[in-house]
Amino acid sequence: MEREAALSLVKVQLTEHRYLHTIGVMETAITLAKRFGADDKKAETAAIFHDYAKFRPKDEMKSIIVEQGFPVDLLDYNAELWHAPVGAFLAKTEAGIEDKEVLDAIRFHTSGRPEMALLEKIIYLADYIEPGRHFPGVEDVRKLAEEDLDQALLQAIQNTIFFLMKKKQPVYPETFNAYNDLSQKIGGLTK
């Protein structure tokens, strides 16, 4: 889909603030795709649609998760997770996006998962470091993302887990699994 057509579909779904965030994710995702050898057109599309479902009513999101066979344990965790799989579904059914890599990048951009594909990593990370993001630790991740996608992703996931745990909130197990997967591949396992 052409960029302007995609953006116009998304803009009406979002607040102004969230639309500007989406533009930031798009630009960052394209940069990361070129840097790390991913398809930058797919990165653009996934980025544009990553928050497509962000402002759908919770009841609609719940219904889609159940009816479409997404893991129902999502409903036991923070509702912030729900818009990602629901967004993948709606990007397909409402916007006609069929590319599975793009849809998976939308689907897993909030939870992460083990064995993430290159495009999934790029969208997760772009969402975390786009220029509109300002929170403790983001600058460290931006620096890592200049050179090493997996190190940057590991740091971003770790920061996310710390953020939730400091508030004593539950963490979706697939996010833990994403951390463990990356840390076992690139971190310091000592036996």
Add this chain to the structure above:
Amino acid sequence: MEREAALSLVKVQLTEHRYLHTIGVMETAITLAKRFGADDKKAETAAIFHDYAKFRPKDEMKSIIVEQGFPVDLLDYNAELWHAPVGAFLAKTEAGIEDKEVLDAIRFHTSGRPEMALLEKIIYLADYIEPGRHFPGVEDVRKLAEEDLDQALLQAIQNTIFFLMKKKQPVYPETFNAYNDLSQKIGGLTK
């Protein structure tokens, strides 16, 4: 088993430093058991034997984990986890301890797990806060343990996860599950 008989069985398995730690865990576990309504004699026995297998050769621990049907994914994670289930097995086979509550408290004293029993919580926590322990955060957990067993346990498990993640080390999934279980029961779940 009488305390002195149990201690003499354990002492020959441990270094001086680890034996003194064990005494600290024993005294702390008895205090916690009385405070939170557990069987203080069971707490004493579990505490005495909690590190029984600490210095067994890794190959022996691996064999026992495989042969006794303990989860073999333990072998993919830090070897510090192994002595706990192996200790439960050896406390039974070498020291004749049959009480399942005691054996489970030994077995899960390092990893934790969801739905921990009262005695399991007490041994996990006593191991963390006994007077010989000196590390950042332990004093906060000691204070919590004066009033609220679950809050103290949640904080101890969180500290343990943070400690590993700051080193980018993998975290055994049951430890994450223990955190999620407690945080969902007593923490701040927001949907």
